[in-house]
Amino acid sequence: MTIAASRPVTAVRHTAAVPSAPVRELDGVTRTAVVGPLALEAGGKLPEVTLAYETWGTLDADGGNAVLIQHALTGSAHAARGDSDEDGWWDGLIGPGRTIDTDRFFVVSINIVGGCNGSTGPASPAPDGRPWGSRFPFITLRDAAAAEARLADRLGIRQWFAVVGGSMGGARALEWAATFPERVRKCAVIAVGAHSTAEQIALAQAQTLAIRQDPDFRDGDYYDGAAPESGLALARRIAHISYRSEAELEARFSRKAQDGEQPLNAASLAERGRYQVESYLDHQGAKLVRRFDANSYIALTEALMSHDVGRGRGGVEAALADSPVEFFIAAVETDRLYLPVQSAVLAAALPGEVPVHHIASAIGHDGFLTEAEQLGALLKRTLFS
Incomplete structure (x- = not known):
């Protein structure tokens, strides 16, 4: 996909067609897939959506070992180094022998639609060949999940072993669990609540x-x-x-x-x-x-402002009351953007007794990134045991 811009935009490192059958690809190297037109929740439409993504590890024959990693607001699909020469933003969690073990799991990270790291976004060419710019339609995290589900289909993944994300990535993970509960076994929602607050x-x-x-x-x-x-x-x-x-x-x-x-x-x-x-x-x-x-x-x-997992579903509790998904909820103790109490409210809305795990960090909200070792230990004892 060509990105039109007046300044350098993070480039897709390598581009290749989506494989027709699960095969071992280079780890941590960006590829793209066209997933077709997308009708949007707010009423707009994208006539064709391209998604950039990276993978690590090998997909099992039954497709049951796939893990989806969701990036935050200004992140990208490059969550881990793999075979590339660039450090990933969650290297401490993802890789051989790590909590999300790429010798065991097939890990996928997708650049969100609307972004600028290889997926269709405002800088992408519209049907007339000019960048979308001001004409780019309003998208929601629910739209992003719908597009990503099509990519999962293309990759042969019928159900994720786990969907994991922090901050906006956590909101995206939660939306996946609410929109496609039959396609998510486990879901980690880290440093974000059930909806965006007024503040x-x-x-x-x-x-x-x-x-x-x-x-x-x-x-x-x-x-x-x-x-x-x-x-x-x-x-x-x-x-x-x-x-x-x-x-x-x-x-x-x-x-x-x-x-x-x-x-x-x-x-x-x-x-x-x-x-x-x-x-x-x-x-x-x-x-x-x-x-x-x-x-x-x-x-x-x-x-992210529009994030509300209960929108159109009768509220948060109704949206999640019958969920078959196993949830992991975590908050950063010093987070002043997404307060720990908001994670507690989300956990209380989930079926059963779901604890809130606490990440001890002086950093604040970014602790979900900087405390990868601590977060990894929590995840290993729960979702990835």
């Missing part, structure tokens, strides 16, 4: 407005000119504050000035130097601008 929506709106108010945004049709990099970087700054705990930021930076800069010694506001925490946020914004598309950030943020 989470408010934080998300501030991020999307930061992009939309960038003069270069041009209502989303910026692919023939400068990209809205300032707006995207500001959105990332806002988000990253919620990804880290107050205590972690204070311990790392306190009120220290950035090296060579003077926050309190300047003739004018324009000449003021930065505190270290400001430099850190600037760095986080600049990193994201180099690898992510602003329209995709909006599309996926709004999909």
Whole structure:
């Protein structure tokens, strides 16, 4: 799939056709599959959807050893290194001999529709050959699950042994379990609740407005000119504050000035130097601008804003009351974006007695990524025992 953009977008490392029968492919190398047209929950339609995905391990003859890994908001399908030369974002969990053992399981990670890492998204060509841009339809996590189910069909996977994800990936995993309960044996929902709260929506709106108010945004049709990099970087700054705990930021930076800069010694506001925490946020914004598309950030943020597993199903409890899925629920103790109490509310809505596992971390929300060893031990004692 060609991605049209005015700046480099994370490239698909290798592209190949989906195999007609389960065979061993290179681990951790991106491939793409066309899964057809997709009618969307909000009323729009994509005439053709391409999904980028990566796999690790070998699918059993009966297809029963498949595990789906769902990435978070600005993640990609590259969850583990495998045969590639690039570290994965969950290397500590996935690989030979690790909790999600690729000698035992066939692991799949799919780049979400609406993204910018090989799947159909706003930067992709529309039927007229121009990037979708402002014309890209509104998508939900339920739409993403529907598209991913088609890819599972293509890969010969009738039921996942487990679907696992954190943050937006956890919301995607939960949506899979609610939409296709017969296709999910086990489900790990980590660092996210059953629906987006008012505060989470408010934080998300501030991020999307930061992009939309960038003069270069041009209502989303910026692919023939400068990209809205300032707006995207500001959105990332806002988000990253919620990804880290107050205590972690204070311990790392306190009120220290950035090296060579003077926050309190300047003739004018324009000449003021930065505190270290400001430099850190600037760095986080600049990193994201180099690898992510602003329209995709909006599309996926709004999909997460719409997250509500009980929508159209009579509420959360009704949606999950008769679920045959075995659930694993975990929260990061210091998470101030998705509070642990929201994981507890989700667990209480599930059938039976489902405990909430706690990830001890000073980091905050990002602890679901940084504490892979601790999370792996919890998963190994439960879902992957």
